[in-house]
Amino acid sequence: MIVFGAILLSFIVPLVMGRSKIQDLPLGAERKYGLGGGICPKCRRPFALPLFSMNLGLSKLARCPYCGKWSAVRIQPLAKLREAEQAELEWGRAEVPKISEEEKLRKELDDSKYQGL
Numbered sequence: 001m002i003v004f005g006a007i008l009l010s011f012i013v014p015l016v017m018g019r020s021k022i023q024d025l026p027l028g029a030e031r032k033y034g035l036g037g038g039i040c041p042k043c044r045r046p047f048a049l050p051l052f053s054m055n056l057g058l059s060k061l062a063r064c065p066y067c068g069k070w071s072a073v074r075i076q077p078l079a080k081l082r083e084a085e086q087a088e089l090e091w092g093r094a095e096v097p098k099i100s101e102e103e104k105l106r107k108e109l110d111d112s113k114y115q116g117l
Helices: 003-019 079-095 102-114
Strands: 038-039 047-048 059-063 070-074
Touching: 038 070, 038 079, 047 079
Parallel strands: none
Antiparallel strands: 038 047, 059 070
């Protein structure tokens, strides 16, 4: 009974405590990883691993605060996490296309066509 309670707690506590996504954190910003950090295998962004996450041997089951996907994440050394932050910064520079105000309004107008259906 205690084992099932611990398993249930390992799922419920992260859901309640870690629901909010990281807000207004610029790409490549230096983060604090606490007890350990991992790199999401889906979006390749580094994040701090929660204390109450399910242990799967060499990895932990954790939800990425950026993409929201659940995956088995290995604890990474700080040097590798800093490299991922730098790679994230470079991706951010390459992915930011300059969109004019007119193009932005046109896109919003096109997207609004299907909202009334």
